[in-house]
Amino acid sequence: MLHGYNGKVLHLDLTNKQVSVEEPGEAFYRKYMGGSAMAMHYILNGMPANADPLGPENVLVFALSVLTGNPISGQSRMTAAAKSPLTGAIGDSQGGGYFPAELKFAGFDAIVIKGRAAKPVYLWINDGSYELRDAEHLWGKITGEVEASIKKELGDNKVEVLQIGPAGEKEVRFAGIFSMSNRANGRTGMGAVMGSKNLKAIVVRGKKRPSVADKGRLNQLAKWGAENLDESGIAGLAKYGTAETTGANQTIGTLPTYNYNSGVFENWEAIDGTTMYDTILRGAAEGKQDRLGRDTCYACTVRCKRVVEITEGKYKVDPHYGGPEYETTSTFGNYCAIDDLAAVSKANELCNQYGMDTISCGATISWAFEAFNEGKLTLEDTDGLDLSWGNADSMVKLVEKIAHREGFGDVLAEGSERAAKQIGRGTEAYLITFKGQEAPAHMPRVKRSLAVIYAVNPFGADHQSSEHDPAIEDDFEGYVDRMAVLGFTEGVETYSLNAEKIRFALTSQYMYSTMDSLNLCQFVFGPAWQLYGPADMVELVRAVTGWEDVSFEELQTVGERRLNLMRTFNAREGIDRKQDVVPQKLFKPLKGGPSDGFALNKDEFTAALDEYYRQAGWTAEGIPTAETLTKLDLEWATDHLPKR
């Protein structure tokens, strides 16, 4: 009997409106577990080499795992993956909310989409049945309007709507895919891919709860999490949101400011999570923000999501569109030296309405700010907008212009790397992109393993693809038991980038890769400070699926499979070591605060890259070997390796 999953994958060809259902079998689920690893199977096999990411040949996969939809915190997440129009490499993005669980209840574990519809459509999946419906009347509308319109049209307020906004329709290269109008599969431009297919939304409703092998053990694990949340490492994040980390980053000099030229922001407290909690969370004025200003994902007791409401002043914010995460307060805040939390929240609202990734959007704007402040962009280039550091009004206006691809916004809608190529004038020096994707708000000049991970990560810079350095450095003593499961019994010298640090980066990358295949939230599960540790992750898989012989090592192999399939995909596209580079800016010293003078060293970085490839079992060019793929039981993928 199947436990945890439906055993059904929906295949949709939008060009000829053909739909079919595949039943892959238990061995397939055991091998990939779901999510991102499963998506790679369909993408590598279903997409020809060198496909246009915005063409009908691109394969867009939404995938859940064997754990999604079960009653425990941190499981209602979903992968969106396809070839990225931002990077030209594999694209991959994880998102939460209620849609992932609802898709599971509706009877499917994944949706594999190719082709292009002649006219805008949406896919309606209702308890195992499915149909394509006209979406022309929804085209051009913002997320909240579309959500309301579809609920009315279907006569059901409980449907979950996954959609693109107008930015996805206009193929903004960092457009995301949204549910609840505020939960994003944000990164790598998956919304532009969906828009290129004329697919406006996927709507789901279902009543079928997944079978669980051992409900008692699952309940015990869920109960332990709820009881231990307040004493756990994520207690602050739960109540004060991810932006609670702003002050700590400021203090150690890892708060990227002035477009990554400094690690400290003088006015950080204005945009900090504690300030957000006290001032703009819904209900804050009456002291009711714990009840009214926090939201969650299906069955999650953590409730870390922010609900911001601003009813007065220049920037009013509708709580329907949630509130900013740390990444968002950073890219629209400290990256641009903006200390106006209302403006930052407005930018977040606009991104959620129009459907854009807040990281790439904010970081692309901060690139423009630096170019302007260095005299490389003029008012003539920016449609008259003054992009002086800290100019909140101009930042908000740029977000709107990008969403509409209007004027200078059309240049920025291509992402900062393409914008720099178009503008020229030496503005490439201000880029903070990896494979064309803008860097998130964690500082590789200080957390040095992140420099390697950002560079080698198949879909560009990502802060949620490995554990950060402190867990093996200054904080190691606090996580001894959990880190031992990963094979680490001693810490590593702070700021080092030696072979042991690389082993830590790679091993934790495998675990994060596994979590993106099990579709687990990386605040709730993880190798160190998270609520649940690696042993709990194994117990969860066993309790849900009944695969009692699953080990941590087997799960690590799932993560390793995902990474190797992604790198194989990239190699097929001609992307290898040549693209595993860091922006030149990171070799220049940071200015001010405790990280003053910190910079990457080119020789040290090159040696670390060599060491990473060696440990990963790849060639010196960063390509998986046939031997490595075969060892991972991925012999089929060797056909996709470039011919020598």
Next chain:
Amino acid sequence: MKSKIKITLQLYSILREKLPPDAKGQAVLHLNAGTSLQDLLEELEIYRKVVISVNDDHESDLSRRLNDGDRIKIFSSIGGG
């Protein structure tokens, strides 16, 4: 009688709950001279991983003894986000 020092304390995020709600994490404390950061954490019953600044400079040495007039900020710390 031991001499006393006066410090100002600001706690952030979940740590604020170590003080009464109206304090919003702020307090002026009169401590015995020679009190260390570790002593202060124990006094506040803070046992989770934290990041501390003294007079706006990062301080990771918990044996550091506090001086009269010091401004202490304490943050809860997570690795990612």
